[in-house]
Amino acid sequence: MSVEIKNLSHTYSEGSPFEFKALKDINLTIEDGSFIGIIGHTGSGKSTLIQHLNGLLTPTSGTVLVDGKDIFETKKTELIQLRHQIGLVFQYPEHQLFEETVQKDVAFGPRNQGLTEDEIDQRVRQSIKMVGLDFDAIKDKSPFELSGGQMRRVAIAGVLAMEPAVLILDEPTAGLDPRGREEILAQIKSLHRQKQITVILVSHSMEDIGKMVDKILVMNEGEVVFYDTPNRVFTEISTLERIGLAVPEVTYLMRRLKDKYPEIREDIFTVEAAKKEILKVIRG
Amino acid sequence: MLKDVTIGQYYPTGSVIHKLDPRTKILFTTAFVVMLFFLNNLWGYLATFLILATITLLSKIPMGYIIRGIKGLVLIIMLTVVLNLFMTPGTVVATLGPLTVTLEGLKVATYMALRLIFLVVGTSIMTLTTSPIDLTDGMEWCMRYIPFVRRYAHELAMMMSIALRFIPTLMEETERIMKAQKARGANFETGNIISRAKNLIPILIPLFISAFRRADELATAMEARCYRGGENRTRMKQLAFEFRDGASLVLMFLMIVGLYLTTWIQIPLLFPV
Ligand SMILES: Nc1ncnc2c1ncn2[C@@H]1O[C@H](COP(=O)(O)OP(=O)(O)O)[C@@H](O)[C@H]1O
Numbered sequence: 195m196s197v198e199i200k201n202l203s204h205t206y207s208e209g210s211p212f213e214f215k216a217l218k219d220i221n222l223t224i225e226d227g228s229f230i231g232i233i234g235h236t237g238s239g240k241s242t243l244i245q246h247l248n249g250l251l252t253p254t255s256g257t258v259l260v261d262g263k264d265i266f267e268t269k270k271t272e273l274i275q276l277r278h279q280i281g282l283v284f285q286y287p288e289h290q291l292f293e294e295t296v297q298k299d300v301a302f303g304p305r306n307q308g309l310t311e312d313e314i315d316q317r318v319r320q321s322i323k324m325v326g327l328d329f330d331a332i333k334d335k336s337p338f339e340l341s342g343g344q345m346r347r348v349a350i351a352g353v354l355a356m357e358p359a360v361l362i363l364d365e366p367t368a369g370l371d372p373r374g375r376e377e378i379l380a381q382i383k384s385l386h387r388q389k390q391i392t393v394i395l396v397s398h399s400m401e402d403i404g405k406m407v408d409k410i411l412v413m414n415e416g417e418v419v420f421y422d423t424p425n426r427v428f429t430e431i432s433t434l435e436r437i438g439l440a441v442p443e444v445t446y447l448m449r450r451l452k453d454k455y456p457e458i459r460e461d462i463f464t465v466e467a468a469k470k471e472i473l474k475v476i477r478g
Numbered sequence: 479m480l481k482d483v484t485i486g487q488y489y490p491t492g493s494v495i496h497k498l499d500p501r502t503k504i505l506f507t508t509a510f511v512v513m514l515f516f517l518n519n520l521w522g523y524l525a526t527f528l529i530l531a532t533i534t535l536l537s538k539i540p541m542g543y544i545i546r547g548i549k550g551l552v553l554i555i556m557l558t559v560v561l562n563l564f565m566t567p568g569t570v571v572a573t574l575g576p577l578t579v580t581l582e583g584l585k586v587a588t589y590m591a592l593r594l595i596f597l598v599v600g601t602s603i604m605t606l607t608t609s610p611i612d613l614t615d616g617m618e619w620c621m622r623y624i625p626f627v628r629r630y631a632h633e634l635a636m637m638m639s640i641a642l643r644f645i646p647t648l649m650e651e652t653e654r655i656m657k658a659q660k661a662r663g664a665n666f667e668t669g670n671i672i673s674r675a676k677n678l679i680p681i682l683i684p685l686f687i688s689a690f691r692r693a694d695e696l697a698t699a700m701e702a703r704c705y706r707g708g709e710n711r712t713r714m715k716q717l718a719f720e721f722r723d724g725a726s727l728v729l730m731f732l733m734i735v736g737l738y739l740t741t742w743i744q745i746p747l748l749f750p751v
């Protein structure tokens with residue numbers, strides 16, 4: 195599914211003293227099957243933007259086209275159908291768990307889709323496995339007796355079980371330990387590769403997304419600053435720093451090395467690539 | 479949807495009314511509410527209207543904002559009006575099938591409706607112009623003069639300020655959880671009453687859990703900072719009566735007396751005396 199955002203603006207509490215322009219005239223296209231990272235300082239409008247993609251928020255002006263169709267022109271029932279296709283994992287999704295058992299909670303989405311019990315059961319098994327949990331060990335537990343990281347995975351599984359064509363995740367690794375973070379990101383990455391779905395990953399860590407995504411969307415104060423490949427975005431160090439973002443540490447290192455070895459490449463943002471490049475330059 | 483709830487909301491504009499001491503406003507609002515129930519003719523309600531209009535203008539709060547607060551009460555007001563209109567015995571002025579409208583009914587219905595509207599507007603002006611913290615500080619001071627309640631004045635005020643503080647937070651939380659469940663295909667917009675009630679479970683359970691978690695965290699944070707209730711506690715920001723409070727108290731006293739005097743007016747306005 196391709197998603198096209200056209201002249202999208204959103205103002206919260208319009209007409210009250212708390213009025214706030216959270217998005218200002220956003221235009222961009224997300225191609226089918228691509229992996230997009232959205233990055234920006236807290237309050238830059240990332241969460242507001244993604245909630246427009248499945249019609250949870252209605253734009254103040256502008257619109258969103260999914261596969262060429264204006265989602266704000268459709269009927270309510272169609273919008274509900276659309277939400278089965280565009281899965282959105284909210285920030286701190288573990289706060290939405292409510293069922294008695296993990297199995298029932300993950301089944302909530304597929305059940306709303308009106309699937310048969312067999313299909314639901316199969317999807318629940320699959321998605322729990324996909325987030326790296328042991329189905330048989332966890333299925334009858336209460337979601338509230340799990341650890342924070344496990345709750346997060348169960349909540350993500352709840353959205354995966356709907357088998358969306360577009361998966362949007364709002365800071366899925368916020369508040370997790372480094373290992374949990376790595377694991378969740380790796381699972382998202384492999385999911386994207388296996389199922390060929392479109393993935394939109396919101397994060398505020400350049401390190402996390404730089405190495406996984408096709409394109410990075412950089413936001414600041416409700417506007418798009420860059421929408422380009424990581425290589426090109428990471429060369430704009432001064433602009434990124436001005437809006438409170440940083441490039442990965444290794445990119446800084448490569449920059450410093452360039453003073454000494456002018457032929458070294460700067461557009462590098464993983465330790466792996468840096469190693470290769472440094473060896474290449476040193477060995478001449 | 480949830481944003482239309484204006485009860486207890488604060489609307490800062492920095493006006494003269496906002497700057498008044500909360501105690502002044504609480505005293506006046508109390509006197510005003512009591513006075514509303516003494517009014518017995520339209521002159522009094524006319525005067526009340528003028529007083530409220532003046533205060534609203536001075537507070538610089540948009541009229542629309544205040545009217546929005548009444549909207550939520552339309553149902554209650556309608557019910558009161560209808561009941562009074564048809565249930566009051568007296569001189570019949572019109573008949574609608576088995577129902578009769580009496581002159582007395584008309585009078586009582588009008589007065590009740592006006593009373594309710596002015597009651598809501600009067601109290602919302604107080605909450606709209608006073609920050610929750612000031613309001614509870616003022617309440618605490620006032621409660622110290624009420625026997626029996628006096629002992630718990632601080633605790634009650636603290637409970638009230640926490641409650642007020644958490645109204646917007648809980649609303650936000652509700653909205654967030656609702657959106658998260660909608661993203662999982664939940665449908666809150668269509669269906670009959672029973673299925674709608676059942677659909678509330680995925681909202682209410684996470685909401686309760688988060689409310690308890692917040693309460694627990696807040697209590698721990700307060701204890702960690704050695705909170706022990708009102709005993710020996712001093713305040714960083716002392717309430718202080720200013721010249722404008724004195725001046726407004728005098729004005730308010732005159733207004734209340736004026737309102738009381740309207741009950742003696744013998745000239746009929748719309749309804750006979
Ligand atoms: N429900 C809301 N009402 C009013 N303002 C809001 C609301 N949600 C977000 N905002 C404001 O909009 C801005 C963008 O918020 P958000 O999209 O959550 O940013 P991000 O996800 O990038 O941190 C913030 O300044 C925030 O305070």
Ligand SMILES: [Mg+2]
Nearest residue numbers: 240241285364
């Ligand atoms: Mg956010």
